[in-house]
Amino acid sequence: MSEPIVAIRNVSKKFPGGVIAVDDVSIDIAQNEFFALLGPSGCGKTTLLRMISGLETPTSGQIIIGGEDMALTPPNKRPTNMVFQSYAVFPHMTVAQNVAYGLKVTGVESSEIKRRVAEGLEMVKLTALADRKPDQMSGGQRQRVALARALVKRPKVLLLDEPLSALDAKLRDDMRMELTRLQETVGITFIIVTHDQDEALSMASRIAVMEKGAVQQIATPSELYEHPRNRFVADFIGKVNLIDATVLGQKGRSISCDAKGLGKIEIASDKAVGSSVSIAVRPEKLRISKGRPENKSVVKLEGTVRDVAYYGDTSHVVIEGKDGLNLSVNVQNDTRLGGAGVERGQKVWVQWAPEDSIILTE
Amino acid sequence: MAAQLKPGQGPLDYGSRLWLKILFGLIFFLLYAPIITLVAFSFNTDKRGIVWRGFTLDNYSKAWNNASLIEALTNSLVIAFLATLIATVLGALVALMLWRFRFPFKGGYEGFMALPIVIPEICMGVALLLFFVNSGMMDFFVAMPWPLNLGNIVIAHVSFCFPFVAVVVRSRLVGFNRQLEEASKDLGASEWQTFWSIIVPYMKPGLIAGALLAFTLSLDDFVITFFTSGPETVTFPVKVYSLVRRGVSPEINAASTVLIVITVVATVLAMKLQAPPKPRKG
Numbered sequence: 148m149s150e151p152i153v154a155i156r157n158v159s160k161k162f163p164g165g166v167i168a169v170d171d172v173s174i175d176i177a178q179n180e181f182f183a184l185l186g187p188s189g190c191g192k193t194t195l196l197r198m199i200s201g202l203e204t205p206t207s208g209q210i211i212i213g214g215e216d217m218a219l220t221p222p223n224k225r226p227t228n229m230v231f232q233s234y235a236v237f238p239h240m241t242v243a244q245n246v247a248y249g250l251k252v253t254g255v256e257s258s259e260i261k262r263r264v265a266e267g268l269e270m271v272k273l274t275a276l277a278d279r280k281p282d283q284m285s286g287g288q289r290q291r292v293a294l295a296r297a298l299v300k301r302p303k304v305l306l307l308d309e310p311l312s313a314l315d316a317k318l319r320d321d322m323r324m325e326l327t328r329l330q331e332t333v334g335i336t337f338i339i340v341t342h343d344q345d346e347a348l349s350m351a352s353r354i355a356v357m358e359k360g361a362v363q364q365i366a367t368p369s370e371l372y373e374h375p376r377n378r379f380v381a382d383f384i385g386k387v388n389l390i391d392a393t394v395l396g397q398k399g400r401s402i403s404c405d406a407k408g409l410g411k412i413e414i415a416s417d418k419a420v421g422s423s424v425s426i427a428v429r430p431e432k433l434r435i436s437k438g439r440p441e442n443k444s445v446v447k448l449e450g451t452v453r454d455v456a457y458y459g460d461t462s463h464v465v466i467e468g469k470d471g472l473n474l475s476v477n478v479q480n481d482t483r484l485g486g487a488g489v490e491r492g493q494k495v496w497v498q499w500a501p502e503d504s505i506i507l508t509e
Numbered sequence: 510m511a512a513q514l515k516p517g518q519g520p521l522d523y524g525s526r527l528w529l530k531i532l533f534g535l536i537f538f539l540l541y542a543p544i545i546t547l548v549a550f551s552f553n554t555d556k557r558g559i560v561w562r563g564f565t566l567d568n569y570s571k572a573w574n575n576a577s578l579i580e581a582l583t584n585s586l587v588i589a590f591l592a593t594l595i596a597t598v599l600g601a602l603v604a605l606m607l608w609r610f611r612f613p614f615k616g617g618y619e620g621f622m623a624l625p626i627v628i629p630e631i632c633m634g635v636a637l638l639l640f641f642v643n644s645g646m647m648d649f650f651v652a653m654p655w656p657l658n659l660g661n662i663v664i665a666h667v668s669f670c671f672p673f674v675a676v677v678v679r680s681r682l683v684g685f686n687r688q689l690e691e692a693s694k695d696l697g698a699s700e701w702q703t704f705w706s707i708i709v710p711y712m713k714p715g716l717i718a719g720a721l722l723a724f725t726l727s728l729d730d731f732v733i734t735f736f737t738s739g740p741e742t743v744t745f746p747v748k749v750y751s752l753v754r755r756g757v758s759p760e761i762n763a764a765s766t767v768l769i770v771i772t773v774v775a776t777v778l779a780m781k782l783q784a785p786p787k788p789r790k791g
Contacts, residue, residue, distance in 0.1 A: 202691050222694045235692035239710040249696030252706070293692075300696060 150214065151175035152336050153199060153304055158208030160194050160360075168194040170360035171208070176304075176353075181330050181337045183351035185344060187383070191360040192340045193232075196306050199338065200229045213303050228297035229306040232313070234289045236281040242292050243268065243277040249300045267299035270329065287318045298333060307339040311346055323350055344384050348372070356380050372429075377509035381427045388433075388474050389507075390426040402506070408472025409448055416506040425507040430477040432503040435464065435489060440498045447498040450474070452489050462487035466497055544769065551762035568763040578764055581748035587656050588734075588744060589727040592666035596727075597720040599667065600674025601712065607675070608682040623676060625669040634736035637665045641737060651739035658742055665737040666727040673726065674719030681715030714782045721779035725772045 153176040160169040169191040176182045184192040197203035199210060201222030210217045213226055228249070237245050246267050250260045268274045271291035281289055290310065297305055310326065311319045327350055330337045341347050347354045348368040356363045356371065356379075364376040375381035378389060392406035403413045406426055414426065440447050450468035457480075464476045464487050474497055478487040489495055551569070555562040572578055607619055625633060641647040641661050650660040685708070693703040709716075731746040738744065743751075745768065752761055 200695055202695065222691070223697045223699060227695075229692070229695045231688045231692055233686060233688050235686060235688035237689060237692075237707060239713075248693070248698075248706070252693075252696065252698040252702045296692075296696065 150178075151211075152178045152180075152213055153338070154209075154211040155195070155199070156209040156211065158195070158198060158205045158210060160191070160198060160203065161206045167360050169198070169205075172357075172360070172362050174355055174362065174365060176336060176338065179334055179336055181327070181350060181352045182339070183347040183354045184338065184340045184357060185347040185354050185383075186342065186357035188342055190357040192342075192357050193308055195357075196229075196308055196338065196340045199304070200227050200306050201225045202229075226303040227306055228300045228302040228304075229308065230290070230293045230297050230310055232308045232310075234286075234293040234313075236289045236292045236296075238281050241278050241280055242273055242284075245281070245292050246295045246299055249296060263299045267295040270298060270333075271295045286313055287322065290314070290322070294329070298329070298335070302335060304336045304338060307337060309340055309342070311341070311343070319346075326350060348384070356383060358383075373505075375427065375505065375507070378425055378427075378507050381505065381507060386430050386475060386477075388428045388430065390428070390472065392424050392426050394422050394424060408468045408470040409446065412446055412501070414446075414501050414504050414506060427505040427507050428474075428499055428503060430463070430475040431479075433474065433476040433497055433499045435466070435476055435478065435487070436496045436498065439496055442498070444501065445498040446501055446504065447496055448472075448474075449494065449496050452491050452493045452495060455487055455489060455491060457486055464489060466495060468497070547762055548766050548769070551759060551766045553759050553762075555759070568759040569767075572760045572763040572767075575760060577743070578745075578748060578752075578760070581743045581745045582764070582767075584656075584659060584742060585728055585745035588659050588662050588666060589724050591659075591663045592670055592727040593720050593724040595663070595667045596670035596723045597674050597716060600671040600719055600723075601678050601716055603671065603675040604678035604682060604712075604715075605708075607679055608685075623672050625672050626676070630669075630730075630732040633669060634665075634733040637668070637733060638736040641665075647739065651741070658739060661737050661739070662734055662742065662744070665733050666730060669730075669733060670723035670726055673722050674716075677719040677722065678712055678715040681712055685711055717782045718779045721775045721782075725775050725779075729768065729772060 153174075155172055155174045155176075158169060158172050159167065161167050172191075172195060174182075184195060186192045194203055198205050199212070201217065201220060201224075205218075217225060237248065240248065243264055246264045247260050250263060255263075264277075265274070268277055271294050273288065273291050273295060276284065276288065281292065284292070290313075307326075311322055314322055323346065326337070326339075339347070339351065348371075351368060353365060353367055354371055355365045358379050364371060364380045366374070366376075371380060371384050375384060375387075381387045382389065390406050390409065392404040392409075394402055394404045395411070396403050401413050401415045403411060404424065404426075405411055439449070448468045450466040450472075452464060453467045453473070454463075454465040456463040460480060462478045462480055464478055466474050466476060468474065476497060480486050550561070552564050552566065553561055554565045554567070603622060607615070607622075612618075638647075641650075646661055646664075650658055652658075653660065689707055689711070690703055693707045694700075698706065729746055731750065734744050735747055735750075738747065745764070749761055749765065752758070
């Protein structure tokens with residue numbers, strides 16, 4: 148990675164009363180990245196974003212933006228701009244006045260302001276509404292105002308706090324594409340905070356998963372999904388079947404273990420592992436068959452269908468095996484007939500390729 | 510079969526019940542008949558203003574040409590204007606402080622600040638009189654030329670007007686979205702720029718409402734003014750009182766009507782500005 152545009156070095160934030168919101172976080176964010184801070188509510192992601200913007204001061208650690216330590220730089224002097232969760236569009240100003248505000252207070256020339264406001268409104272397709280007041284606009288439009296207002300300042304980094312959470316489902320999809328498009332056209336680093344894994348996976352180039360103030364993993368979306376580092380990440384990103392297992396021995400690049408409900412199985416793993424692990428398998432990697440699978444190399448077990456939930460494009464089937472092991476299986480409904488093709492109470496076999504299993508030790 | 514309801518018999522059709530209408534009319538009559546009479550008799554030709562004899566505007570011109578009445582009215586307006594100005598600034602600052610900061614005994618101070626709203630005016634008047642006399646301020650101001658000789662009355666009016674402004678502005682500030690302030694700073698504005706271009710415009714309806722409230726309160730105050738004015742200074746309510754003791758003349762009716770109009774207009778404006786914003790679309 149070349150010189151990071153934002154470098155967060157061992158940053159912690161302790162609130163009065165002893166709550167540790169952010170705990171020794173270090174992240175490097177590269178120029179032009181679409182970076183997501185993902186985690187459940189209360190994990191410290193918004194606090195971290197506010198510390199980057201300067202609205203919150205770290206208790207310890209360093210925040211470096213564009214090579215400069217920001218410790219003594221107030222928010223109005225930082226090369227960052229923020230799109231707030233409530234949008235925070237100024238109610239007593241028109242759309243154009245809102246967009247012009249950030250330029251006006253920093254003494255930009257009025258002809259330059261005019262030009263950049265027009266450009267900014269064009270970018271978010273609000274030119275026609277320039278003279279409207281915010282209370283005559285929808286949530287989606289107000290968000291565009293907030294976006295334009297931040298972008299005309301030409302920050303090095305744009306910070307977005309839960310930008311899609313207040314929009315309805317249809318609008319959210321449009322806005323998601325719009326944000327990706329904007330990020331590509333303006334070429335500014337975006338840092339987005341979200342609790343919605345779909346949002347992060349579909350937009351971000353890299354994601355930091357946070358829990359209880361600490362970063363659990365930083366990776367690309369597919370890496371996070373297919374190679375989660377621990378149980379929390381595996382469970383938080385997408386759905387997962389977690390099977391407890393005891394390691395019996397390690398032979399070269401594979402381990403043999405005694406898994407709950409599966410008996411003795413062998414799984415490839417190049418990591419040195421302890422005695423107790425979790426085997427994680429994504430529901431869509433599992434296959435259901437009526438008869439015993441003939442392929443010797445697959446992991447297989449027999450079970451009873453406990454539940455079938457129909458979702459249109461997929462059906463989610465829960466199968467109960469031995470020892471109370473419950474497995475979720477996602478079945479693509481790829482023909483118009485039959486859905487998942489199984490019924491509650493039916494005896495079926497479940498199989499998956501051993502290489503689709505993830506060994507988790509933490 | 511469901512029973513058919515006649516109009517007015519529905520459980521919530523209070524407005525169309527006859528006895529309620531009568532009660533409503535009666536209350537309004539008792540509340541407003543005296544005022545309407547006062548206004549009507551300001552157009553009366555009768556000298557003593559007891560019997561209706563015919564329409565005229567003479568009373569208004571007579572009131573206008575009555576120098577002492579006009580002097581009292583001018584005094585009242587000057588006092589109200591100055592007291593409103595000072596009370597609005599002070600009240601707004603108090604409201605901002607209570608909204609923005611945390612400090613020891615904040616709850617106690619907040620209650621104490623609102624005391625002039627609830628304290629009986631007569632007590633307030635006596636207290637202020639004693640304060641002015643004992644501190645020598647009474648003699649000091651009375652010796653001053655006009656309009657500085659109104660100083661003690663202005664101070665007295667400010668002291669009972671500013672809590673009203675503070676309460677109104679404070680309740681307005683409660684609804685302020687702190688993210689607006691953060692957004693302003695994030696966009697590059699300093700504290701001072703943020704205060705003037707984001708917070709003050711937000712407070713504005715509260716400031717105007719509070720100021721108009723202070724203006725009307727100051728303009729028609731009698732008790733406190735009576736106690737705190739020097740022997741030579743007369744305000745409009747005090748003047749009217751002294752005239753009425755010698756019998757009601759249509760002139761006073763005319764002057765009072767003017768005062769009512771000023772007060773009503775101010776109050777209506779204040780209420781308009783305090784009304785919640787129209788519901789948002791979408």
